[in-house]
Amino acid sequence: MSLVSLSSQTPLLDAIQEPSDLRGLSDTDLLGLAGELRSETIDVVSQTGGHLGSSLGVIELTVAIHAVFDTPRDKLIWDVGHQCYPHKLLTGRREAMRTLRKKGGASGFTRRAESAHDPFGAAHSSTSISAGLGFAVARDLGADIGDVICVIGDGALSAGMAFEAINNAGALGRRIFVILNDNAMSISPPTGALSTHLDRLAAPVRAGSGDAAPAGVTSLFEQMGFAYHGPVDGHDLTGLLDTLRHLRQTADGPVLLHAITRKGAGYVHAERAADKLHGVSPFDVATGTQAKARAVGPSFTKVFATALVAEAEQDPRIVAITAAMAGGTGIDIFARSFPDRTFDVGIAEQHAVTFAAGLAAGGLRPFCAIYSTFLQRAYDQIVHDVALQGLPVRFAIDRAGLVGADGPTHAGSFDIGYLANLPGFTVMAASDEAELVHMVATAAAHDAGPIAFRYPRGEGSGIDMPVRGTVLPIGRGRVIETGSTVALLSFGTRLGQCLAARQALEAQGISVTVADARFAKPLDKALIEDLVSRHKLLVTLEEGATGGFGALVLHHLAARGMLDGRCGLRTMTLPDSFISHASPDEMYAAARLNAEHIERLVLGALAHSRRRHALPLPYDGTNGTVNGSRTIAAE
Numbered sequence: 116m117s118l119v120s121l122s123s124q125t126p127l128l129d130a131i132q133e134p135s136d137l138r139g140l141s142d143t144d145l146l147g148l149a150g151e152l153r154s155e156t157i158d159v160v161s162q163t164g165g166h167l168g169s170s171l172g173v174i175e176l177t178v179a180i181h182a183v184f185d186t187p188r189d190k191l192i193w194d195v196g197h198q199c200y201p202h203k204l205l206t207g208r209r210e211a212m213r214t215l216r217k218k219g220g221a222s223g224f225t226r227r228a229e230s231a232h233d234p235f236g237a238a239h240s241s242t243s244i245s246a247g248l249g250f251a252v253a254r255d256l257g258a259d260i261g262d263v264i265c266v267i268g269d270g271a272l273s274a275g276m277a278f279e280a281i282n283n284a285g286a287l288g289r290r291i292f293v294i295l296n297d298n299a300m301s302i303s304p305p306t307g308a309l310s311t312h313l314d315r316l317a318a319p320v321r322a323g324s325g326d327a328a329p330a331g332v333t334s335l336f337e338q339m340g341f342a343y344h345g346p347v348d349g350h351d352l353t354g355l356l357d358t359l360r361h362l363r364q365t366a367d368g369p370v371l372l373h374a375i376t377r378k379g380a381g382y383v384h385a386e387r388a389a390d391k392l393h394g395v396s397p398f399d400v401a402t403g404t405q406a407k408a409r410a411v412g413p414s415f416t417k418v419f420a421t422a423l424v425a426e427a428e429q430d431p432r433i434v435a436i437t438a439a440m441a442g443g444t445g446i447d448i449f450a451r452s453f454p455d456r457t458f459d460v461g462i463a464e465q466h467a468v469t470f471a472a473g474l475a476a477g478g479l480r481p482f483c484a485i486y487s488t489f490l491q492r493a494y495d496q497i498v499h500d501v502a503l504q505g506l507p508v509r510f511a512i513d514r515a516g517l518v519g520a521d522g523p524t525h526a527g528s529f530d531i532g533y534l535a536n537l538p539g540f541t542v543m544a545a546s547d548e549a550e551l552v553h554m555v556a557t558a559a560a561h562d563a564g565p566i567a568f569r570y571p572r573g574e575g576s577g578i579d580m581p582v583r584g585t586v587l588p589i590g591r592g593r594v595i596e597t598g599s600t601v602a603l604l605s606f607g608t609r610l611g612q613c614l615a616a617r618q619a620l621e622a623q624g625i626s627v628t629v630a631d632a633r634f635a636k637p638l639d640k641a642l643i644e645d646l647v648s649r650h651k652l653l654v655t656l657e658e659g660a661t662g663g664f665g666a667l668v669l670h671h672l673a674a675r676g677m678l679d680g681r682c683g684l685r686t687m688t689l690p691d692s693f694i695s696h697a698s699p700d701e702m703y704a705a706a707r708l709n710a711e712h713i714e715r716l717v718l719g720a721l722a723h724s725r726r727r728h729a730l731p732l733p734y735d736g737t738n739g740t741v742n743g744s745r746t747i748a749a750e
């Protein structure tokens with residue numbers, strides 16, 4: 116049943132500059148406003164792309180919260196933040212939303228720097244209750260803060276840190292509102308016993324038989340010190356207004372309101388879609404058909420998944436783990452072939468890694484497929500449970516490097532540094548989709564210890580693909596093109612940019628070697644020493660922050676006493692800043708990691724070495740980016 120007829124007329128929304136404008140409206144007008152807000156959300160995302168289903172599911176919640184509470188003095192914190200589009204439309208950013216996720220435009224998540232109505236930034240899930248409790252305690256210790264409202268989804272609630280926060284909040288007893296937006300969806304259907312528990316609580320509302328948990332079913336939240344209210348219909352705006360007004364009047368401690376919603380609510384194409392149109396590219400509103408990005412080659416994700424299936428067909432010890440990202444990581448492809456060897460642990464990366472460690476200790480060959488950025492959440496598990504015990508967990512690290520519209524919260528910038536400094540780890544980066552196939556085979560065969568291979572979001576270059584992966588010699592890189600003056604040593608897919616830069620430099624009479632390092636650990640020391648001894652300049656490149664591959668190369672050369680100036684050395688990395696969202700190309704341009712930047716750096720370094728005297732480097736030691744600013748905009 117559609118909750119709204121899509122109309123382009125939005126007279127009520129037109130009058131809303133700030134949430135305070137809502138508070139003068141009648142409940143009837145608020146109903147009309149919700150309808151207009153839903154239409155506007157659909158229209159905006161049909162133009163820009165982004166996260167649609169989640170935003171549609173919280174239209175009524177958004178209107179009710181801003182109508183009842185005194186935002187921004189009352190702090191409204193959205194968990195994940197991918198559902199914040201209606202919130203942004205009501206908080207002075209309606210125009211900015213037309214530039215959603217574009218270079219210089221509105222972020223697709225909440226951001227403190229963007230608005231006082233975004234008291235806490237998000238994008239990684241399950242942080243809202245911890246942050247909200249911080250605001251609540253700051254208030255109780257004298258800060259000028261009103262109420263605190265955390266909106267968290269059923270998926271985000273499956274992460275351990277959400278329960279760490281509930282555990283603490285329930286004991287502290289501070290007044291805080293947690294609104295559980297329960298649409299029985301994560302990106303895909305949720306997994307886990309918590310989901311079963313929530314379904315039991317929600318059953319009456321979902322069955323349309325009333326606003327109360329079934330007799331005898333008490334929520335675990337009550338057991339943990341929260342006043343549990345619900346389940347209530349999260350699309351019944353009038354009911355929500357009454358409930359929130361009542362709770363605001365009466366709450367004297369932590370409150371959890373269990374709101375039952377539908378992801379994609381009010382847009383038939385979203386409601387019908389298996390994923391409820393969680394993440395979409397621009398689409399036709401009438402048909403729901405999305406624009407298809409032109410792809411030259413297969414996606415790295417699909418190449419990974421297909422290669423893993425091929426390996427698993429030969430080896431029953433191979434199992435796959437995802438943390439609620441089966442579609443994004445391609446593990447859903449693996450699951451179709453091996454449902455009993457596939458484990459979706461929910462949004463629980465810490466558990467995923469240590470679970471994989473247990474699987475490895477039990478003699479299996481676990482592939483833990485987690486985006487680089489989300490793997491950050493499990494660092495101690497990687498160190499303490501995997502590396503320290505030398506357990507052969509395989510890490511398939513997707514979304515390595517800059518990812519584009521999701522921006523800095525999703526950039527895979529740090530895994531090279533945070534893995535290659537761990538004893539016993541093997542760290543690889545695929546320079547293209549064929550290399551990725553070989554790296555899956557190499558990881559499958561590697562029982563000597565933990566091994567990771569990284570690859571970017573998006574499609575490959577469409578090169579010829581091997582039928583099967585071959586196991587690579589550990590710690591060995593490969594020379595692609597031979598030259599004599601400059602050596603470009605690339606770790607990852609900047610290799611393509613190196614080859615383009617080589618062409619430009621060769622046209623200027625500069626002879627360039629291009630090599631693919633393949634491994635950041637163990638380093639190919641023989642290759643590095645040979646490149647340094649035979650060239651005037653060695654440049655390392657990586658789609659990672661400083662302190663990664665290039666640093667390890669310099670460490671090695673220092674240890675070998677080869678920093679004697681006979682060969683100039685430069686490292687090209689991501690800048691020491693977070694790069695705002697834009698397209699991947701625009702972000703790599705801001706990072707100065709494209710072919711033109713390689714060419715410019717080489718010419719500058721050669722000129723510098725010709726002058727043979729120290730000049731102040733035109734940068735802070737990175738590849739030309741201005742340092743000092745924490746976040747830089749894509750050019």
Ligand SMILES: Cc1ncc(C[n+]2csc(CCOP(=O)(O)OP(=O)(O)O)c2C)c(N)n1
Pocket residue numbers: 168169172195197198238239240267268269270271272298300301302378393438439440462489492
């Ligand atoms: C730590 C972390 N892991 C994974 C993700 C990817 N992710 C984004 S939204 C989402 C599902 C969230 O489900 P829920 O909280 O129920 O929100 P809904 O999409 O249903 O509105 C996931 C897994 C993330 N943002 N953060």
Ligand SMILES: CC(=O)[C@@H](O)[C@H](O)COP(=O)(O)O
Pocket residue numbers: 166195197238302394443514518521572
């Ligand atoms: C909100 C969130 O964290 C995910 O939806 C993420 O945006 C998915 O990223 P990809 O689109 O790269 O799979």
Ligand SMILES: [Mg+2]
Pocket residue numbers: 268269270271296297298299300301
């Ligand atoms: Mg959900």
